[in-house]
Amino acid sequence: MSKISEHNRSLIIQAASEIFAEKGYAATKIIDIARHAGLPKPNIYYYFKSKENLYRSVIENVIDLIFQAELPLHGNADPATALEQYIYAKVHVSRRYPHASKVFSSEIMHGAPHLPEEIAARMKQQTLACCNKIQEWIDAGLMDPVDPQHLLFTIWASTQTYADFDWQIAMVSGKPEMSETDFDIAAHQLTQLVLKGCGVKPAEQVKTDLAV
Amino acid sequence: MSKISEHNRSLIIQAASEIFAEKGYAATKIIDIARHAGLPKPNIYYYFKSKENLYRSVIENVIDLIFQAELPLHGNADPATALEQYIYAKVHVSRRYPHASKVFSSEIMHGAPHLPEEIAARMKQQTLACCNKIQEWIDAGLMDPVDPQHLLFTIWASTQTYADFDWQIAMVSGKPEMSETDFDIAAHQLTQLVLKGCGVKPAEQVKTDLAV
DNA sequence: TTAATACTTAACCCCGGAGTCAAAAAAAGG
């Protein structure tokens, strides 16, 4: 794949992400993506054979970002640290890649008609791993016996909301868009809510316990 | 407005809600709504002049339901009771009117292009009232000093997620759909998370305090 | 019973957006 091809492909994916996020799949016109990428329409068809195909490429791109954010829950950190990092990672995705978040949400909301089976399987499996990790913490007495799945749903929803419902947040708060600090405050407050709400022992406490 | 007109209108609104929720505005075909309502296509245009107009009617319908759920925060109950009822009301909307929830979310996610200015204003004003109420509780020492707006965002997101992301929840949990009990568990756990996470004093405590 | 109004229906129009194509231009390769 030549330099120019690679460059144009990423230009198009980027533009497509934005337009798909803004309008949704059906309302998106290829020509709008083309204009936004500064290329003539047939180029889109040259690099990606169809609208459907382009959309799938965008989805794959987006999924990678989402999956990246799951990493903090797969290390060996204590629950307080892991959950804090997890929430920050999730909020970070909403801040840094709002388009990706919206495309993903939109896709899921409409029953994931374009999501490859294989990706769904990976999602399920990864979620299971997260639930197991949380269950371990519960069994070890490091936090209250909550339902891990519902806890995840709450974290997912609360963190993605800052990208997906940015319009509502802007309207309600009166600010046209959230600052870096606003995102940090949001992540911090959600972390506190989760840690305190689930009775998670602070990190030092855990170390001490294990040392004894 | 005759009996038959009223009946058909509500048939159409109902069918339209479902299809709009399932597919989104642009991907929805009027003929699908017609079929789903058991009526010929031109009837849709007879009762609602255009797709846009029908969609706006659906939105108004939907907004009413959403606004209904805000009521618990406007009474004089103590925070523990009010928040519990609020969360249950929100979850109830997701369970009972999943289509409404999705239509609303989809609309907001794409920048609310069809939402009348007047409704946005009501939303803002009502949110402000909720924030004030929470701030009062904080000032009265009935809960931790959290940011009321972010708390609301968390509650909105976490409750709506059960309607909006039902596909993901079904996939992850392995159950094709959530039972009544599942919804109750979800509402209960979220309530606990919020109450404990925000250090809300239990209802009895509040009464005692005021009595002293 | 009749006139007016409300509702239904089949057949139609039309536009916009997905997708194509063939020829030109530019890059790469020898």
Add this chain to the structure above:
DNA sequence: CCTTTTTTTGACTCCGGGGTTAAGTATTAA
């Protein structure tokens, strides 16, 4: 250089879905 491959471009086709029309059939009102 000339040849081959990649990329660009404007001008096209085609069709699906929004919206219309005009003629019909029920309902209502008096």
